[in-house]
Amino acid sequence: MSIRFDSVTVAYDGDLVLDSLDLTVEPGEVMALLGPSGSGKTTALRAVAGFVRPASGRVFLGGRDVTDLPPYRRGIGMVVQQYALFPHMRVDENVAFGLKARGTARSEVRRRVGEALEMTGMAGWARRHPRELSGGQQQRVAIARALAIRPDVLLLDEPLSALDAQLRSGMLTELARLHRELPEVSMLYVTHDQIEALTLADRIAVMDRARLQACGTPQELYRAPANEFTASFVGGANLLPVTVGSGGVEFAGALVKVDTAEAVAGARATLCVRPHLVGLGAGPNQLTGVVREIQWRGATHRLYVKVGEHDVMADVSELRNPPRRGEEVTLHLAPDDAVLLPAGVSHG
Numbered sequence: 001m002s003i004r005f006d007s008v009t010v011a012y013d014g015d016l017v018l019d020s021l022d023l024t025v026e027p028g029e030v031m032a033l034l035g036p037s038g039s040g041k042t043t044a045l046r047a048v049a050g051f052v053r054p055a056s057g058r059v060f061l062g063g064r065d066v067t068d069l070p071p072y073r074r075g076i077g078m079v080v081q082q083y084a085l086f087p088h089m090r091v092d093e094n095v096a097f098g099l100k101a102r103g104t105a106r107s108e109v110r111r112r113v114g115e116a117l118e119m120t121g122m123a124g125w126a127r128r129h130p131r132e133l134s135g136g137q138q139q140r141v142a143i144a145r146a147l148a149i150r151p152d153v154l155l156l157d158e159p160l161s162a163l164d165a166q167l168r169s170g171m172l173t174e175l176a177r178l179h180r181e182l183p184e185v186s187m188l189y190v191t192h193d194q195i196e197a198l199t200l201a202d203r204i205a206v207m208d209r210a211r212l213q214a215c216g217t218p219q220e221l222y223r224a225p226a227n228e229f230t231a232s233f234v235g236g237a238n239l240l241p242v243t244v245g246s247g248g249v250e251f252a253g254a255l256v257k258v259d260t261a262e263a264v265a266g267a268r269a270t271l272c273v274r275p276h277l278v279g280l281g282a283g284p285n286q287l288t289g290v291v292r293e294i295q296w297r298g299a300t301h302r303l304y305v306k307v308g309e310h311d312v313m314a315d316v317s318e319l320r321n322p323p324r325r326g327e328e329v330t331l332h333l334a335p336d337d338a339v340l341l342p343a344g345v346s347h348g
Contacts, residue, residue, distance in 0.1 A: 001027055001061055001062040001152035001153055001186055002024060002025060002026055002027050002060070002061070002062055002063065002186065003024070003025040003031075003048055003059075003060070003061060003153060003186055003188060004023070004024045004025075004059070004060040004061075004063075005021045005022060005023045005024075005044065005047070005048075005057065005059060006022065006057050006058045006059070006060065007020045007021070007022055007056065007057040007058075008020070008021045008022075008044070008047055008054045008056075008057035008058070008059060009021070009054060009055050009056045009057050010040075010043050010047060010052055010053075010054055010055060011055045016210050017038075017040055017043045017210055018040040018043045018044055018047070018054075018210050019040070019210040019211045020057070020211075021040070021044055021057070021211075021212055022212070023044075023205055023212060023215065025186050025188055026186070027062075027184070027186055028183050028184050028185065028186060029186055029187075029202045029203065030179055030186075030187040030189060030200055030201050030202050030203075031186075031187070031188055031189065031201060031202065031203050031204070031205060032189045032190075032191060032196070032197035032200060032201035032203075032204045032205070033045065033188065033189065033190045033191070033205050033207055034191055034192070034194060034197040034204050034205065034206050034207065034233065034234070035192065035206060035207030035208050035213075035233070036192055036208065036233070037192065038209075039207035039208045039209060039210070040207050040209075040210040040211070041190045041191075041192075041205075041207045042157055042158075042190050044188075044190075044207070045155050045157055045188055045190050046157075047059055048061075048074075048076070048153070048155060048188060049071055049074070049076060049078055049155055050066070050069060050070055050071035050074055051071060053067075054067060061074060061075075061076075061152075061153060062152065072101075074153075075149075075151060075152060075153070076151050076152075076153045076154070076155055077098075077145075077146030077147060077149055077151035077153070077154045077155070078146060078154075078155045078156075078157070079139070079142050079143050079146050079154070079155070079156045079157070079159045080142075080157045080158075080159070081157060081158040081159060081161050081162055082162060084142065085130040085138055085141060085142060085145075086130075087129065087130050087131060088129075089129070089130075090126065090127055090128060090129055091117070091122060091125050091126050091127070091128050091129070091130070091133070091141050092113050092117070092126040092127065094130070094141055094145055095113045095116055095117060095141065095144045095145045095148050096109050096113050096148070097145065098145060098146075098148060098149045099112055099113070099148055099149060102149065112148045112149075112150070113126075113144075113148055115148075116144040116145070116147045116148040117141075117144050119144070119147060119178065119181065120140040120141070120143050120144040120147070120174070120178075121140060121174070122137065122140050122141055122144055125137060125141075134167070135162060135163050135164075135167060136163055136167040136170065136171060139159060139160070139162075139163065139171060140171075140174070142159075143159070143175075143178070147178075147182070151185065152184070152185065152186065153185070153186050153187075153188070154185050154186070154187045154188075155187075155188050155190075156175075156187060156188070156189045156190065157190045158190055158191060158192070159171075159175075159189075160172070160191075160193075160196060161191075161192075161193070168196075172195075172196060172199050172200065175200055176199065176200055179200070189201065194233065194234055194235060197218070197234075198218045198222070198234075198235075201218060202217065203215060203216060203217055203218075204216065204217075204218055204221055204234065206221065206229070206230045206233060206234060208229050208233070213226070213227060213229050213230055214226040214227065214230040218234075221234045222234055222235050222274075223339075224339055225237070225272060225339065225341070227341060227342075228270055228272075228341055231272045231339075231341065235274060236274070236275065236313075237272050237273065237274055237275070238271075238272070238273045238274070238275060238278065238312055238313055239270050239271075239272055239341075240270065240271040240272075240273070240310060240312070241268065241269075241270060241271075241310070241343065242256070242268070242269050242270065242271045242340075243266065243267070243268055243269070244260050244263040244264060244265055244266060244267045244268075244269055244340075245260075245265065245266075246265065247260070248260060248335075249263075249269065249271055249340065251271060251287070251307075251308070251310075252287065252289075252307045252308025252309070252310065253308065254285075254286070254287055256271065256285045256287075256333075256338070257284070257285055257335050258271065258285075258335050258338045258340055259335065259336075259340065260340060262340075263340055267343075268343040269340050269341065269342060269343050270340070270341040270342070270343050271338050271339075271340060271341075272338065272339040272340070272341050273333050273337055273338040273339070274337070275302065275313040275314055275315040276300075276315040277333060277334070277337040277338075278312060278313065278314035278315070278331050278332070278333050279314070279316070279331065279332045279333065280303070280314060280316045280319075280323075280329060280330070280331060280332075281330055281332065282330060282332065283332030283333075283334075284332055284333070284334055284335060285332055285333045285334070285335065285338075286330055286331070286332050287305075287307045287312065287330070287331045287332070287333075288307070288328065288329070288330050288331075289305040289306050289307035289308075289312060289328070289329065289331065290305065290306045290326060290327070290328055290329075291303055291304070291305055291306075291323050291324065291325050291326065291327050291328075291329055292304045292305065292306045292311060292325065293325065294322055294323065294324075294325065296318075296322075297315075298318070299317070299318055300315045300316060300317060300318060301315075301316055301317075301318060301319050301322050302314070302315050303315075303316065303322075303323070303329070305329060305331060307331070312331060314331055
């Protein structure tokens, strides 16, 4: 089932928290709403759920206008950050709750609860109470409860943020598996974690300051970001102020050869290049600078190199003899690995 926001605006006490959102989630698609706290992503999800009323605009599910419908009539499943399990109920009773509230026959409740617990790997814990489960297991139960009602739309609001790194990685794998097993279910996934969005989503909607900044596949947003905010929030990037010249751009007194076909000579612009695409040593588009900081990150070293007045980040494979702070080094980048963005792009 599709989800469509038609110029949805939400305000709390006169403060705009979602500004004219136009966005469509296709049937069976996983759409991640990615952005910092206060960007409007959770408000958008709550508008779909029916927990907030738009000041203007409409919300559609499968072509049906649900803006004025209460949450229980929208037929959606929802998973939130804090599990929201009933502590006095066993696992199977928690999963059955939504089905019983809908008046589902007892035999059907038993069957669907079994299916949902099996699908989430929690069948062996059906008779336990939430206090007897780990955080990851409790979140699996919350997902099973949402799936038991067989929703056409599944809303997930920061579902992994309360888990530690190892559990979060495992749950990402499980959610990806569930998506493969339930290809007809559309998912709207709210997160501020770019790894979750890049791992799970078919497309990512990048939010900031109540507005949609960009929307596209993870590959599109990573390789060709639409603006500076998207470049910095999806994957992290060097954003270098440059001036468009003949055959390239000028940065820190050096000519960097990149595609300037759509730029105006003499204009200010921003050169976007991912740190892992900046090499150490001789190569095309050489830049000379001084190492300001170096961080060991296991498989890589991250260098912060002062080039002119600006830091350039370079992620290079683990070095046996890394340069020292204060040492002069040469960096390079391939022309095709840099993207030219207009300068002064609004972040909100």
